[in-house]
Amino acid sequence: MAVYTHLGAEDLARLIGEYDVGSLVMAKGIAEGVSNSNWLVETTGSGGSGTRFILTLYERRIDYADLPYFLGLLDHLAAKGCPVPRTMHDRDGASWRMVEGKAAALIEFLPGVSPTRPTPTQARSIGAVLAGLHLAAADFPQTRANAMDFAASAAILDACGAAALETIDPALPAMLDHARVAAALDLSALPQSQTHTDLFPDNVLMLGEDVTGLIDFYFACTGPMLLDLTVTHAAWCFDAANAYRADCGVALIDGYQSVRPLTPEERALFADVAKGACLRFVASRAEDWLDTPDDALVTRKYPMQFAQRWQFYHDHGAALLAG
Numbered sequence: 001m002a003v004y005t006h007l008g009a010e011d012l013a014r015l016i017g018e019y020d021v022g023s024l025v026m027a028k029g030i031a032e033g034v035s036n037s038n039w040l041v042e043t044t045g046s047g048g049s050g051t052r053f054i055l056t057l058y059e060r061r062i063d064y065a066d067l068p069y070f071l072g073l074l075d076h077l078a079a080k081g082c083p084v085p086r087t088m089h090d091r092d093g094a095s096w097r098m099v100e101g102k103a104a105a106l107i108e109f110l111p112g113v114s115p116t117r118p119t120p121t122q123a124r125s126i127g128a129v130l131a132g133l134h135l136a137a138a139d140f141p142q143t144r145a146n147a148m149d150f151a152a153s154a155a156i157l158d159a160c161g162a163a164a165l166e167t168i169d170p171a172l173p174a175m176l177d178h179a180r181v182a183a184a185l186d187l188s189a190l191p192q193s194q195t196h197t198d199l200f201p202d203n204v205l206m207l208g209e210d211v212t213g214l215i216d217f218y219f220a221c222t223g224p225m226l227l228d229l230t231v232t233h234a235a236w237c238f239d240a241a242n243a244y245r246a247d248c249g250v251a252l253i254d255g256y257q258s259v260r261p262l263t264p265e266e267r268a269l270f271a272d273v274a275k276g277a278c279l280r281f282v283a284s285r286a287e288d289w290l291d292t293p294d295d296a297l298v299t300r301k302y303p304m305q306f307a308q309r310w311q312f313y314h315d316h317g318a319a320l321l322a323g
C-alpha cells in the first residue's frame with residue numbers, strides 16, 4: 001500500500017491546475033512502493049506536455065533540502081537522453097511544491113514493467129544504461145553526500161546491536177565486523193559521478209530488452225561509479241534461491257564496459273566494494289526488520305539474502321573480472 005495521504009478530487013484538480021499539463025482526467029493511487037504516496041495521473045495534456053504523470057507526495061526518509069538534487073538530476077539526465085522521467089515544473093518554474101504540508105512533485109510517466117527474472121540480455125542493457133547515466137551525470141553541477149555509505153552501514157549495524165541481530169539470524173552479528181572493514185576501505189582512487197545506488201530491478205522499467213525508465217532516485221548521491229555498478233550487480237545477478245547467475249553477471253559487466261571501461265583501480269577493488277554494497281542492504285534491511293512489527297502491512301526484506309551475497313563476493317568476487 002502506498003497512498004498514505006488522502007487527496008480529494010478537488011485537491012488533485014487544484015494541484016494539477018498549477019501545471020501547464022491540461023486538466024485532470026483521472027487519478028489512481030499506486031499500490032507499489034512503500035516510502036511515498038504515488039498516484040498515476042492522466043490529464044488532457046497541453047503544449048506537448050504528455051498526458052500521463054506520476055504524482056509523488058514525499059512521506060518519509062526524504063530531506064526536502066535534497067529535492068533540488070534528486071529532481072534536478074532527473075532533468076539533467078533526461079535532457080541528455082537517459083531513460084529517466086522528466087519532472088514537470090509548475091507555472092512558477094518550481095519542480096516541487098507543498099501540498100497538505102508535504103512536498104509533491106509531478107513526474108513524467110514512462111512505459112514499461114520491472115523484470116522479475118531478468119534475462120542476460122536485459123542485464124546487459126541495464127549495465128550499458130547505467131554506464132551512460134554515469135557519463136551523462138559527470139557534469140551535473142550539484143553534489144550530494146551518500147547518507148548510506150559504508151561507514152553508515154557499520155553505524156546502523158552497530159546501533160542494532162549484536163544481540164538483536166542474532167534474533168534475526170545467528171550469522172548476522174558477524175556482518176558487523178565485515179561492515180567495519182568495509183568502512184575502512186580507501187575509495188579515493190575510484191572515479192566518481194552522480195550515482196543511483198539503489199538500481200534494483202523494481203526501480204527499472206523495461207519493454208522487452210530495452211530499458212525505458214530508471215526510477216526512484218531518492219538514494220542518488222555523488223560517489224564512486226563502481227559502487228553503483230556493484231549494487232546493480234548484487235541486485236540483478238542472483239536467482240530466487242540466491243544462487244549467482246553468471247550469465248547475467250557477465251552480461252551486466254560487459255554491457256557496462258561497452259560504454260565505460262573500468263579503470264585498473266576499479267577492477268582491483270570490485271570484490272571489496274561489492275561486499276560493502278551488500279552490507280549496505282544487510283544494514284538497512286536489518287534495521288527495518290527490527291523496527292517493523294510482525295503484523296505490519298509493509299513487507300520486510302530479509303537481511304540474510306544480502307549476507308549470503310556478501311559471502312559470494314568474498315569467495316568469488318575477485319575472479320569475476322579476471323580475464
Ligand SMILES: Nc1ncnc2c1ncn2[C@@H]1O[C@H](COP(=O)(O)OP(=O)(O)OP(=O)(O)O)[C@@H](O)[C@H]1O
Nearest residue numbers: 030032033034035036038054085108109110215216
Ligand atoms: N516515472 C514513472 N513512470 C511509470 N511508473 C512509475 C514512475 N515512477 C514510479 N512509477 C510506478 O510507481 C511505483 C512506485 O514508485 P516508487 O518505487 O518510486 O515508490 P516509492 O514508494 O517512492 O519508493 P520505494 O520503492 O522506495 O518504496 C513503481 O513501482 C512504478 O510502478
Ligand SMILES: N[C@@H](CCO)C(=O)O
Nearest residue numbers: 198200281284285301
Ligand atoms: N532496494 C532496497 C530498499 C531500498 O533501500 C532493498 O531491496 O533492500
